[in-house]
Amino acid sequence: MDEHPYTVVVGVSPGSASPTALRWAHEQAAQRGGRVVAVRAWRTTGPQATPSGTTAARVPSSTDTEHEAMSRLVSDVAAVLGPDHGVELRVVRGDRRRALLDAARDADLLVVDAPRSIASAPLFAHRLVYAASCPVVVMPPRISGEPRTPLERAGWAAVRAAGSAGRPGLGTPRG
Template identity: 40%
Template sequence: MSTEQERVVVGVDGSSGAAEALSWALRYASNSGAEVTALIAWTHPSYYGLGAPIPEEDIDQRAEQRLSQAVADAVSQLGVDVGIRQRVVRGIPAGALLDAAEDADLLVVGSRGHGGFTGALLGSVSQHCVHHAPCPVVVVRERSE
């Protein structure tokens, strides 16, 4: 039996689906004693034609702010006291989540994030994670209003 603390990785992108996934992961960690790594990943936007490049430091800073706000909101709403690491990663979200999940016990993702078709049942990132993760994956659906 391992005495190591269980690790949960959760994807955050600022969407309501990711907020639900973060809340689920925090409740799970509160009940199980697990540590949570909340991860946001970004890549440079694709431009067609000419466009002004956005400095990486600005994107890093915005991603860090979005992640910090999401974590603060979830912790405040749930009132949980769990260990939370926050990571900003430059890279494709699905790949960054899979890399972070290499030594994790559980990966938690929202069913849909900011991309793709809003009517899709499962987003491309969550679908990729389900098929390729090195650990169990929980896909959290948004609550319908």
């Protein structure tokens, strides 16, 4: 029988570095004598335009973009867990959802921070939960310590209002 170590895959956002998800994933793996795989998706950037409207002389290559993504992932994980973290680091070209699902195919747990974008937050986590082959833990912004911005509060109010629009008597559940 081939025994694999307990594996926790954690998505590391390029914007926030997902500190809460990284720490929690690291603790879960340590408690079970397992390993952590930190994943970040990347995409090739398009050419930048100059003020005259022409494209810049140097267009970043996919190799340059991949090296930059790995460099940033290395520094983000080290900033959160320290330099001797022992985490396996992977950068994957493409969509973040597909990158996480592929990395978690044989994992025991997938951990992500809730997306900070109001528009993608419910759909991203929802799609991960239903498509993953292992349990998924989504760290809510309140646990991550992210303050709610006025725009975010207004956005969620609009989502709640849209959900009950046209249904008299339907209110937001009190929790």
